[in-house]
Amino acid sequence: MVAENQAVSGARKDLFSRALAAAPGRLHMAAHSHHLWPDATLAAQVQAWEDAAVLADHKWDKAMGHVYPAAQALVARELALPSPDSVVFAPNTHTLLAVLTSAIDRRPVRVLSTDGEFHSFRRQARRWVEAGEITLTLVESDGPDFAERFLAAARGGDFDLIFVSHVFFKSGLVFDRVWELAELARPQGPWVVVDGYHGFRAVPTDLAAVADRLFYIAGGYKYAMAGEGAAFLHAPPGFGPRPVLTGWYAEFGDLEGPPGGVGYARDASRFMGATFDPSGLYRFVAAGRMLEAEGLTTSAIAAHARGLQRTLLDRVAAGAAGPLKDATVLNPPSEAPQARFLALRHPSAQAWKQALAALGVVVDVRDDVLRIGLSIYHDEGDLEAFCAACGALA
Incomplete structure (x- = not known):
C-alpha cells in the first residue's frame, strides 16, 4: 500500500488500458470533466x-x-x-x-x-x-x-x-x-x-x-x-x-x-x-x-497530479505551449489543498479548445477559462505531447 502522504512513483496507464487503447490518437487532458474509466469497471x-x-x-x-x-x-x-x-x-x-x-x-x-x-x-x-x-x-x-x-x-x-x-x-x-x-x-x-x-x-x-x-x-x-x-x-x-x-x-x-x-x-x-x-x-x-487495492489514495493521486501541474506550468511559462503563456493561471499549484485541474483564463480559450479538439486533444472550457485535468493515467510524455499541440495554436 502507498502511504497517505506519498506520491505514486509514476503513471498507472496499465489500469486504464482499455480506455486508452479505444482511441489511440486521443490525448485526454480533461480528467476533471469526464474521467476515463479504469479497466476494472x-x-x-x-x-x-x-x-x-x-x-x-x-x-x-x-x-x-x-x-x-x-x-x-x-x-x-x-x-x-x-x-x-x-x-x-x-x-x-x-x-x-x-x-x-x-x-x-x-x-x-x-x-x-x-x-x-x-x-x-x-x-x-x-x-x-x-x-x-x-x-x-x-x-x-x-x-x-x-x-x-x-x-x-x-x-x-x-x-x-x-x-x-x-x-x-x-x-x-x-x-x-x-x-x-x-x-x-x-x-x-x-x-x-x-x-x-x-x-x-x-x-x-x-x-x-x-x-x-x-x-x-x-x-x-x-x-x-x-x-x-x-x-x-x-x-x-x-x-x-x-x-x-x-x-x-x-x-x-x-x-x-x-x-x-x-x-x-x-x-x-x-x-x-x-x-x-x-x-x-x-x-x-x-x-x-x-x-484501495492499488494503494491509490486521494492524497497520492493528488500529489502525482500536482507534480504534473507544476511541470506543465513551467513549460507554459517558458513558451513551450505557444500562446498559453499569455493566459492567467487562476489556481497555481501550492502546498494547500488543490483542485485536480488547472484553470487558465484567456479570451481565446474557446478557440483553443476547438483547435486542440481538431488535433485529437481533449480539454474543457467554461466561458473564457481553459481547464486542463490531470490524473493517474498521465505522465510527462503526455505533457510534452500537449505542449507540442498547443505550440501549433494561433
Whole structure:
C-alpha cells in the first residue's frame, strides 16, 4: 500500500488500458470533466448485466443487499463518516438536490449561495426563483476575500439553506473554510449543503468532525472514475426527516411518521427515489476497490497530479505551449489543498479548445477559462505531447 502522504512513483496507464487503447490518437487532458474509466469497471458493467440475466427479479437482492452497501462503505471510508447509513445514492445530483429542498417546510426557501455553482444548482435555483419557490442571495465567488465575505453573509443572514462548493468547477478555487459553516447548521435551519463533486477523491476530505451537521453531495462521474449513475448525498441524522418529493424506496426499513400517514426510513434512505439502473453502483464499487487495492489514495493521486501541474506550468511559462503563456493561471499549484485541474483564463480559450479538439486533444472550457485535468493515467510524455499541440495554436 502507498502511504497517505506519498506520491505514486509514476503513471498507472496499465489500469486504464482499455480506455486508452479505444482511441489511440486521443490525448485526454480533461480528467476533471469526464474521467476515463479504469479497466476494472468493464468487468463490473458486465457483472451487472449477468446478474440481471441470471437473477432476473432477484437481481435487486444483490444490488441492494451487497452492491449498494459496498458503495456506501466506500464513501464512508473516503470521507471518514461515522456510519455508511448516512449515505444515499441517486442517478444524479439534480435528483438529490430536488428531494433535499423539498424537505424544507418553509416557502419560499431562503437560500444563500454563490455565482460560481455548477449548472445543476444554478439553473434549478433560477427557475425556483421564477416560480416563487425560493429567494436567492448570491455572493460573488471571485476575489481573494471570498471566504470571509461568504462566511460573513452566512453568519449575518437568516437563511433556510446554504449551498456552496468545496472546489469551484470553473476557477478551481478550493474553499477550505467551508467546514466552518457547520457552526451555523441546525435541524430547524439553516441546512448547509456542500457541493463536493470537484472535491470527492480529488482533495482529501475528512468530515468526521462535521458529519452530524453538514450535507455533502458528490458522485462517481469525475475523480471516483465510475461514470454516471452513482451520485450520492451524505445526510446528517435528524435533518429533513420527511421530504415531500419521495419515492417508494424511502419506505423500506425502520420507518417513522404519523399514524396512517407516509412513513420514512430513519437513515439516509429517507431521501431515496424509486427504481434505478444499478450498473453505476457496480462500477463505483469496482473503481473504489481498485483504488484501495492499488494503494491509490486521494492524497497520492493528488500529489502525482500536482507534480504534473507544476511541470506543465513551467513549460507554459517558458513558451513551450505557444500562446498559453499569455493566459492567467487562476489556481497555481501550492502546498494547500488543490483542485485536480488547472484553470487558465484567456479570451481565446474557446478557440483553443476547438483547435486542440481538431488535433485529437481533449480539454474543457467554461466561458473564457481553459481547464486542463490531470490524473493517474498521465505522465510527462503526455505533457510534452500537449505542449507540442498547443505550440501549433494561433
